[in-house]
Amino acid sequence: MRWTSEISERGVRDRGFTLECEGRTVPGAVWTPAEGAGPRPLVLLGHGGGLHKRADYIVALARRLVRHHGFAAAAIDGPDHGDRRPDGGLDFEKVWAERLSRRAAPRPEAAGELTADWLATVAALQALPEVGGGPLGYWGLSMGTLYGVPLVASEPRVEVAVLGLMGIPPEDADEAWLVQLRAQMLGDAPKIACPVFLIAQADDELVPLENVLRLFAAIASRDKRLHLNPGLHSAFPAEEIDYSEAFLAKHLAPAGGK
């Protein structure tokens, strides 16, 4: 693990890093309280398609988890996103246009690679005294759910997850990657048993609401809840960030955190 940046502001220590996993260089960021030793809960933040590990809403949620609850939070760039790209992936319009044109549609092997990258990241971060071996949480919408479901399904240390804006394509889906996504989701979702909060948008132009409801139904968790709001894919209301924070905190620090 190699540190690439460090800044502390208003009690939050923000560091960039890279680490090696299966021959890939994984670019990440970790947020911790500016002082004090762990163990503390660690929340993994998966960004959406076209974005990167330091997208505004990722950084905002990370800082709130640190400041309000004393948690640690981490984000890594998704496959073909952010600093995994030669151009740094900061130009959303360009990255997104590439995805839409399918030149960068999800590669079949990407989910498995990102799960491995996350597990390597968790191992490296939990070895730091300021993080330590606390429980894990996961938060990721849209592409953050695409890649989050396989991770949460396979990693029992994840004790709570916030997912959404992604779902299970219908039986008659015919694009190859949708067929594959359906099979993968139908395999993984029934393995998820931790408390889950799912976010859906009624007018989602990218992921049909029916797909999201299908994912909700397939998740095995006894404690699963869904908030369905009006609006397009990206228009989910800020109050769901508030609710996400409260939901993660309730399950990762039941006694109220520090």
Next chain:
Amino acid sequence: MRWTSEISERGVRDRGFTLECEGRTVPGAVWTPAEGAGPRPLVLLGHGGGLHKRADYIVALARRLVRHHGFAAAAIDGPDHGDRRPDGGLDFEKVWAERLSRRAAPRPEAAGELTADWLATVAALQALPEVGGGPLGYWGLSMGTLYGVPLVASEPRVEVAVLGLMGIPPEDADEAWLVQLRAQMLGDAPKIACPVFLIAQADDELVPLENVLRLFAAIASRDKRLHLNPGLHSAFPAEEIDYSEAFLAKHLAPAGGK
């Protein structure tokens, strides 16, 4: 209109009343700030089956709307409930057992009667200087939605509604009252255009989740949102009362209340 009781506590004036409507005596309760004149928003609270106008959660929500937002709130007993019954309707087990045994299943004419009772109640209350002619909100779950949907659909002065734990029975429903409920809901829900917050329970043993989702889909409002929680019919979490309060306040006092 005849006052039957009055008590003021912690800044909330709580009065019981009866009024006459189409030959029926309507028993109700109204909560207002202990001092000060209107106009102010008035929230109508519809209780659930087997309960009555002073059910714990009705009184609690009413007091919060008064204390936190300076609103007025009112509740009336549902058909065949509360003080409309010779026994006062305070014994939930007895009232509920009667409903389950169908001896007191919803009468076909009950929804129309209750809508008339609500409109008479609104007219009487808004004539009071301490209430005045402000906007209306509606909050009612389960039976409170059964009777609330026709009211909200027909009364354009209702600017926001919280509904839930009730829905549209499936096409193949065969009990007569379910067939009638389906027809009525399918007629009314598309007339509802105000902001709606709908509450659903994933393990609802009385109203299948599919019915609630069918109601959500049929409501015409552009701003409609759904919270789906785990648990049985009556186990909706207290945080939904918090959210209800905030949702009503946002739409009835956009500038932040008094």
